[in-house]
Amino acid sequence: xxxxxxxGVSRCLLGENVRFxxxxxxDRYLRDVLGQYVQFVPVCPEVESGLPIPRExxxxxxxxxxxxxxTGKTRVDxxxxxxxxxxxxxxxxxxxxxxxxxxxxGSPSSGMSRVKVYPEKGGPPSLKxxxxxxxxxxxxxxxxxxxxxxxxxxxxxxxxxxDRIFTMHRWQTMLRKGLAPGALVDFHTRHKLLVMAHNVQAxxxxxxxxxxxxxxxxxxxxxxxxxxxxxxxAREAKPRQHRNVLDHCQGxxxxxxxxxxxxxLREVIRLYGEExxxxxxxxxxxxxxxxxxxxEYLASQVYLNPPPAELKLLNHA
Numbered sequence: 001x002x003x004x005x006x007x008g009v010s011r012c013l014l015g016e017n018v019r020f021x022x023x024x025x026x027d028r029y030l031r032d033v034l035g036q037y038v039q040f041v042p043v044c045p046e047v048e049s050g051l052p053i054p055r056e057x058x059x060x061x062x063x064x065x066x067x068x069x070x071t072g073k074t075r076v077d078x079x080x081x082x083x084x085x086x087x088x089x090x091x092x093x094x095x096x097x098x099x100x101x102x103x104x105x106g107s108p109s110s111g112m113s114r115v116k117v118y119p120e121k122g123g124p125p126s127l128k129x130x131x132x133x134x135x136x137x138x139x140x141x142x143x144x145x146x147x148x149x150x151x152x153x154x155x156x157x158x159x160x161x162x163d164r165i166f167t168m169h170r171w172q173t174m175l176r177k178g179l180a181p182g183a184l185v186d187f188h189t190r191h192k193l194l195v196m197a198h199n200v201q202a203x204x205x206x207x208x209x210x211x212x213x214x215x216x217x218x219x220x221x222x223x224x225x226x227x228x229x230x231x232x233x234a235r236e237a238k239p240r241q242h243r244n245v246l247d248h249c250q251g252x253x254x255x256x257x258x259x260x261x262x263x264x265l266r267e268v269i270r271l272y273g274e275e276x277x278x279x280x281x282x283x284x285x286x287x288x289x290x291x292x293x294x295x296e297y298l299a300s301q302v303y304l305n306p307p308p309a310e311l312k313l314l315n316h317a
Contacts (some may be wrong), residue, residue: 004039005169008093008101008137010110011044013149014274016163018044022054030102037308041096045109045133049085051078058108064117064128066120069108079132082109086136090146093137097172098143098167101137109133112148141231144168153315156236164233165212167191171226179222181213193303195232196244202232243273246282249298256293265289280314 011018014035017028047053056074060067068079103112108131115129130138138146145164152158174187188210196203209225246269257265269281283304290298298304306313 003129004037005036005099005105005165005172006041006096007034007165007174008041008043008096008098010102010104010107011042011047011151012104013102014040016044018041018047018053020046020053020055021056025104025149027152029152030149033311034228037311038099038165041098042091043093043110043133045082045086045131046088049078049082060108060116060117060129061117062120064126067117067129067132069132082132083136085132087289089133090136090140094140098141098144098296099168099172100147100161101134102183103131103134103146105148105150107131107134112138143226145230145234145237145251159313159316160233160236162307162311162313163194165228167194167229167233167302171229175222179218181218183219184213184221184225185210189297190302193249193301195229196248197237197241197303198235199232200241201262202228206232239273239275242279243269246272246286247304249286249304252295252298253289253293257289261289278315283314 009030010025011025012023012025014031015022015024015134019025031091035176046055046058056071056076058069058078059072061070068077069082070077070079104110104269105112108115108129110133111129111131112134113130114127115131116125116127117129118125134146138144145161145168147157171187171264175182175297177183188206194204195206205228206225209221209228212221250265250269253265256261265282265285268277268285274280286298287304289295290304
C-alpha cells in the first residue's frame with residue numbers, strides 16, 4: 001500500500017480511559033494486530049461533546065427510531081448537544097477519507113446496532129437501537145463498512161470487514177489518481193473473483209456497468225459502481241460460493257497440470273468445500289501454479305492475494 005488506510009474507531013477500544021467510569025475497553029486485536037496496517041482515527045462522542053470523565057452513564061430512551069440520549073439516574077437530556085457536536089465531527093471525518101469504522105458494542109452513543117432503548121415509562125428495554133453518533137455516521141456514510149468490536153471476534157465477520165475496508169482503500173486510491181475509463185476497467189478486473197465469491201448477480205451487474213465506461217459520465221458510473229460493489233461485499237461469502245470460485249480458478253490450469261497435479265488440486269478444493277481444511281490451503285496451491293505457469297490474470301486477482309498474511313484472514317475453516 002502507498003499509504004495506510006484510515007479507520008475510524010471508538011477511542012476506548014484503543015485503551016484510552018474515556019468511558020463513563022474512567023476505564024477503557026481495550027481490544028488488543030484492533031490495537032496490536034490490525035493497528036499495524038491501518039491508521040486509526042479515534043473518536044469518543046461523549047467526551048468530545050463535552051461530558052466529563054468519569055460521568056453518569058447514558059441510555060437511549062423513547063422511540064427506537066428516534067430515541068433521546070439521557071443520563072440514567074438524573075434524566076438529563078444530552079440529545080441535542082450530541083447531535084450538534086456530531087454534525088461538526090462528521091464534517092471533519094468527511095475530509096479524513098475513512099475506509100470504515102469500528103464502533104463500541106452496546107454504547108448509547110457509539111453502538112452500531114442492538115443498543116438498548118428504554119421505554120419512556122419504564123419497563124424492559126428493546127434491542128432495536130443505534131448509538132446516536134453511530135446512527136448519524138452510518139446515515140452520512142452509507143457505503144463505508146462498519147462493525148462493532150464484538151462481532152469482529154467471529155472469524156468470518158472479521159474477514160468480511162477487513163476485505164471491505166481494504167477494497168474501499170483501493171477504490172479511494174484509484175479515485176485520487178483520476179477516474180479514467182481504463183482505471184475502472186483495471187479495478188474491476190482485479191476484483192472479479194472477490195465479487196463472484198460474494199454475489200454472482202453483482203458480478204454480472206458490475207460487468208455491465210464497466211462495459212459503459214467511456215459512454216457514461218465518469219462520476220455517475222463510479223457512484224453506481226461503488227454502491228453495487230459494497231452492497232455485494234457486505235454479503236457473507238459461504239464455503240459453497242468460495243468453492244465455486246476455486247473450481248473456476250482450477251479451470252485456468254487444465255492445459256498445464258499433469259494428472260497428479262490435477263488430482264491434488266481437486267482434492268484440496270474438495271477438503272475445503274467439506275470444511276476440513278482452511279481456505280488458505282487451496283489458495284496457496286493455486287498461487288503456486290499461478291507462479292509456475294505464469295497465469296497473469298489470476299496473479300492480479302485480489303481474491304488470491306488478500307490483505308496482509310499476518311492478519312490470518314484465510315486460516316479459519
